[in-house]
Amino acid sequence: MSGGVAHCSLDPSNLESATSPAVGHGEPISYLKCANNGLEYATKLLVAEAAWPFIVNGEHWLTVICTPTKLEYFVLGFLYNEGLINNLEDVLDLQIGQAPEEVIRVELKNRNLLLPQHHTLTSGCAGGITFVDLAVAREPVHSLVRTTAGQISVLMTKLMKSVSEDYRRIGGFHTTGLSDGQKLLVIATDIGRHNTLDKVAGECLVRAIPMDDKILLTTGRVSTEMIGKAARMRVPIVATVKSPSSLAVELARAWNITLIGYVRGKKVHVYAGWGRIQDYVDSLIEKDLEPIQKARLPE
Numbered sequence: 001m002s003g004g005v006a007h008c009s010l011d012p013s014n015l016e017s018a019t020s021p022a023v024g025h026g027e028p029i030s031y032l033k034c035a036n037n038g039l040e041y042a043t044k045l046l047v048a049e050a051a052w053p054f055i056v057n058g059e060h061w062l063t064v065i066c067t068p069t070k071l072e073y074f075v076l077g078f079l080y081n082e083g084l085i086n087n088l089e090d091v092l093d094l095q096i097g098q099a100p101e102e103v104i105r106v107e108l109k110n111r112n113l114l115l116p117q118h119h120t121l122t123s124g125c126a127g128g129i130t131f132v133d134l135a136v137a138r139e140p141v142h143s144l145v146r147t148t149a150g151q152i153s154v155l156m157t158k159l160m161k162s163v164s165e166d167y168r169r170i171g172g173f174h175t176t177g178l179s180d181g182q183k184l185l186v187i188a189t190d191i192g193r194h195n196t197l198d199k200v201a202g203e204c205l206v207r208a209i210p211m212d213d214k215i216l217l218t219t220g221r222v223s224t225e226m227i228g229k230a231a232r233m234r235v236p237i238v239a240t241v242k243s244p245s246s247l248a249v250e251l252a253r254a255w256n257i258t259l260i261g262y263v264r265g266k267k268v269h270v271y272a273g274w275g276r277i278q279d280y281v282d283s284l285i286e287k288d289l290e291p292i293q294k295a296r297l298p299e
Contacts, residue, residue, distance in 0.1 A: 023166040023173055023189045024048035024069040047172040049191045055105045056084070061115045064104075067173065067190045070199045071096050074190075075104055077202030081229045084113065088205055134224065134247075140256035143236035145213045146278045147181060149268045152215070152239050155179050156263045159217050160241075162187055174220040176200055178211065178235075185209055193220025197229040204233075211235055222248050222259065231255045237276060239263050244271055 028043035050068050054061050054075075066074060075094060079085045085108065093107040159177040162184065167173075176196035177184045186209065188199035196218065204211050212234040220226065222244040228251070230238045238252070239260040249271045252259035258273030274280050 022069045023163065023170055024067040025170050045170045047170055047191050050102055053103045055103060056115055057106075057108055057111055057113065059115060064195075066192055066195045068098075068102075069190070070188055070203065071104070073188070073199045073202030073206065074195060075106060075202065076205050077198035077200065078195075079106065079108075080201050080205060081198055081232045082116070083232070084108065084115075134228070134251060135254040138228070138231045138255055140254070141212075141231060141234055141236050142256065143213050143234075143276075145181070145215075145236050146276050147215060147237060148279045149270075149277055150266055150279070151181065152217075152237075152260060152263055152268060152277075153266050155181075155184070155215065156217050156239060156241060158184055159187065160219070163189060174218065176216065176218040176220070178204065178209070179215045179217060181215055184217075185214070193218065194225050194229065196220070197226060197233070201229070201233050215239065217263075221245070222261070224248055224251060227251050227255070227257065227259065230257060236273070239268070 024047065025045040026048050029046050030041060030043050033040050033042040048067050049065060051063050051065050052068075052071075053063050064078070072094060075096075076085070076088070076091065079091070085091060090109050091106065092109055093105075095105040097103045097105065155177075159175060162177070163173075163175050166189075173189045173191055174193040174196050175187065175189045176193070176199075177188075178186045178200050186200050186203045186207075188196045188203065190196045190199060197216070200216070201211065203209070214235050215237045216230055216233070216235045216239070218226070218238070218240050219242070220240065221242045222238060222240050224245065224247050227238065227244070227248045231251075235257070237258040237260070241263050243261050244252070244259055249259060251257075252272035256273060258276040259271045260277075261269045261271060270277055270280060
């Protein structure tokens with residue numbers, strides 16, 4: 001989109017490529033570089049960040065902060081993960097206005113929809129919502145998909161390589177990819193880790209890519225809102241190079257999601273749903289360890 005107001009046709013051929021992880025940035029920024037016991041001026045590209053008023057059915061619902069790439073996918077995925085739509089047929093019109101005013105306008109089929117009061121659950125601030133409330137909010141994820149620690153490591157390496165040059169040049173962004181276990185189907189980048197999941201979900205809706213029975217890989221910390229979006233997407237396996245939060249682990253166990261952290265080389269930490277990691281299961285059976293006798297394999 002070059003400017004003005006863009007109407008999204010929801011035609012995949014008119015939108016960005018699924019595996020081209022565009023990283024939005026602005027003009028080079030000057031900064032003072034301290035190196036080799038000396039000072040010098042330098043310039044560097046920084047990841048773009050913008051605030052977008054989100055107008056739904058003529059009502060200003062909220063303002064989202066994101067990197068302005070794959071915005072159509074982001075909007076659709078955000079609406080889907082928030083439960084406002086179930087498919088593309090629920091969206092009558094989508095407009096992205098960039099100049100002179102940055103604004104997102106969406107018209108939904110359900111004109112009488114009551115927009116929820118949006119809030120983000122973050123560490124140390126649960127807004128009065130208990131774990132029980134969160135746990136019963138979604139059905140457990142049922143899937144027969146199995147993988148191995150080595151396979152997860154290979155996929156994460158592919159994801160990191162896909163943005164390695166942009167990370168070196170720009171940095172400051174998160175990346176998420178959806179995989180069928182062999183290749184990356186969708187890749188999204190954003191300054192917000194949770195935004196990357198919305199972009200992935202939106203692209204899957206437009207390109208008719210089923211999200212169930214897939215593997216979600218991310219460079220961001222997996223917290224409650226991240227695992228909640230994964231559950232909404234019905235993804236059975238979530239892996240990150242970083243750490244999950246303690247509540248995310250509890251929710252992953254409640255929602256039957258395999259949650260893997262610290263994917264660095266072949267060493268990974270499996271916090272929930274270890275039964276989907278086939279080499280772990282084989283090792284536990286071979287060693288006749290107690291957990292295998294009591295744990296239920298994920299369905």
